[in-house]
Amino acid sequence: MPLTVKGPRKPTTRYLITALSVLLPILLGVVILYLQAERTLEQSTAQTAEEAVRQFDLMLDNTALAAQDLLPLAGKDCDRSVKLALREQVTRRPFVRATTLSWKRTIYCSSLFGGNYVSPVNPEDYVDGRLWLMKGNPVTPDTALLVYRLTDGDQGAFASIDGYHLTNALRLISRYAYLVLQVGPNWLGADGKVHQTAPPVFAVAHQRLDSKRYVYSVEAGMPEGEVWRYMEARYPALFSLVVFFGVLAGVFAHWLQKRSSAPTHELQRALGANEFVPYFQPVVRGDSLQWAGCEVLMRWNHPKEGLVRPDLFIPLAEHSGLIVPMTRALMRRTAACLAPHADRFTSGFHIGINITASHCHDMALVDDCREFLAAFTPGQVILVLELTxxxxxxxxxxxxxxxxxxxxxxxxxxxxxxxxxxxSLGYLRNFNVDYLKIDQSFVAMIGVDALSRHILDSIIELSAKLDLGIVAEGVETQEQCQYLAAQGVDFLQGYLFGRPEPFDAFIKSLHGH
Incomplete structure (x- = not known):
């Protein structure tokens, strides 16, 4: 039962808890969706990088084949047959834009200039002597080129890929991710420009993948805020569902708080209205069956529900911390009822009242008992506190x-x-007690269950050894009464002698005895 000993919560506290109940599921749902989106984007950029490497490897495969076919021609005169061979590779090989031959680090024949063209070659421009990402050439100075170089001694063959194909691949491979092709210190972005600065670092899902066959790498990633944009585009239905469950959790939390605090309010109201009344059940002596006292039981006389069973409100009262003021009010009402009739009691009339652990947190119980006993002439009654x-x-x-x-x-x-x-045994060891009250479940098994009877006999024997008085509860038959009396039980209590009754009926029964 979700109650606290501090009683009902204030309205502001309840509304705060309701608000937190709404916000926490929404926040948790958003965090989960964010992590899921982030993971999805990371997988997407990884796949994008893999696809980009596959495409660029395919392009370079064609340049490598073209260079291999042309390498044996390096060093020969740039005549008609050599020029045709250069142009054939450009025509036949996909992605190959131009082919060139060199001898002793000097370009002397190119498909771009109709054949003869002289230009020095600097091997240091090429990463690992193989690849060079150029900003352009004399024919197209603003168009990027990726040049593949193949050498064998003084012979050299070159095949280049137009930046148009490279840029197209960077733009079209992924719809969301940004791609960068890096060759040595130079990199190419989707803008088609070759840069020599440090490549960009993407804020979201940054991936770097090196080609296993050629000396270049691909960087893939997304700008800051892309996760939220992705969630907004892909998760609107899930967002609505998260908000729905958050509101549902808030409504449920508010209902639970009302449900848990309402009974406590009702107990407080009943306490103020003096609706908790004492009922009395007689306790008789085991040897003579004469009335020796009574146990005071709390009942709730509800104005609408009538008499409420104690098992329905006593646990609630204990849990909410109201059992102490309720017991105090019961003791005062009991004393007010019984004191005018105390002259009819036998000397030392026992009055039993239940207490719980909540009564033992401070010394206030002593004052309550002192006030109770002060209502009677000394010696008229003996107050017995029963530890539940x-x-x-x-x-x-x-x-x-x-x-x-x-x-x-x-x-x-x-x-x-x-x-x-x-x-029970811990109480005997730690506290100085005077009586043991045998539970009615053991008494009910007299003549029925041998094991329970042996337990009952052991309890009676234990009380005798410890010099404790003993009371048997739940006595309903003559057989039980006779058995317990024969075992020397001091006091008996149960329906056989009387049910719990309101004060007027109890006094009438008392006069009869």
Whole structure:
């Protein structure tokens, strides 16, 4: 049950929790979508880089084949047959724009200039002596060229790829990613210009992939903010779904808070309206069956629901921290009801009241008991506090001082439902108790279940060895009564002797006994 000991939350706190319940799922959903989009873009740029390398390798394969075919012609005169061979490679090989021959590091024959053309060759311009990304040549000075060079001794053959094909590949391979072709210190972007500065570093999904066959690399990536633009374009339906679930979570959280705080409000209202009333169940002596006292049980007389069962509101009261003021009000009302009739009680009439761990956090219980006993003539009644085990009572200095002060006041301590809780034996070890109350589940098994009867006998024997009084709850048959009396049980309580009754009915029954 989602309650706190601090009682109901303030409206501002509830609205804040509702708002957080809306925002957190939305924020979490957006983060997940962002990470998914980022991963998708990284995979996309990786595939883009791989495809770009594949395309450029294919282009260079054609230039390499052209250079291999032309290399044996290097050094021969630039006559008609050689010129035709150069032009044939340009015509026959895809992507090859121009072919050239060199001898002893001097170009002397080119397909671009009708044959004869003399120009020196600087091998250092070529990365690994093979590739050079040029800004242009004398024919097309503003058009990029990728030149492939093949040498064998003094012979050299060149085949170049037009920057148009390179730029086209950079633009068309990916719709989203930016691509850069880098050869040595030079790089080519989608603008078709060759740059000698440092290549760009992409903010999103940056990938670098080197060709395994040629000395160049491809950089792929996207500008800053591309993840959000991708999400906006691809995830509108998912965004709507995330917002829907966020709002749904907020509505559910608000409903839960109202649901959890409403019963607490109702308990507080009932406490102020004195709707918690005492019911009394007689306790008789085991030997004579004469009334020796009673147990006071709390009931809720709800104005609309009628009498509410204790198992429906006592756990709620314990969880919300209201059980202490409710018990205090019950003790005051019990004293006010019983004190005028105390002269009819037998001497030492026992009045049992349940307490929980919440009563043991401070010494206030001592004052409550002192106020209760002050309503009676000394010796008329004996107040018995019954420790319930729904919550564990920790053996602290405060609890030890509390029980010592209660005993000095003449209050007796009983362990309720002994044998069923995990802490019963711990209570015997840590606290000075006076009575054990045998749980009705063991009493009900008398004459039915041998194991439960043996447990019952062991509890009775334990109480005798520890010099503790013993009370058997839930006695409903004569067989149970006779068996317990024969075992020397001090007090009996159950429907056989009387059900829990309101004050007027209890007093009438008391007069009859």
């Amino acid at each position: 085990e729904r919550e564990l009572i920790e053996p602290t200095d405060v609890t030890r001082q509390l029980f010592q002060a209660l005993h000095e006041l003449g209050v007796m301590i009983a362990i309720d439902d002994f044998g069923t809780g995990h802490s």
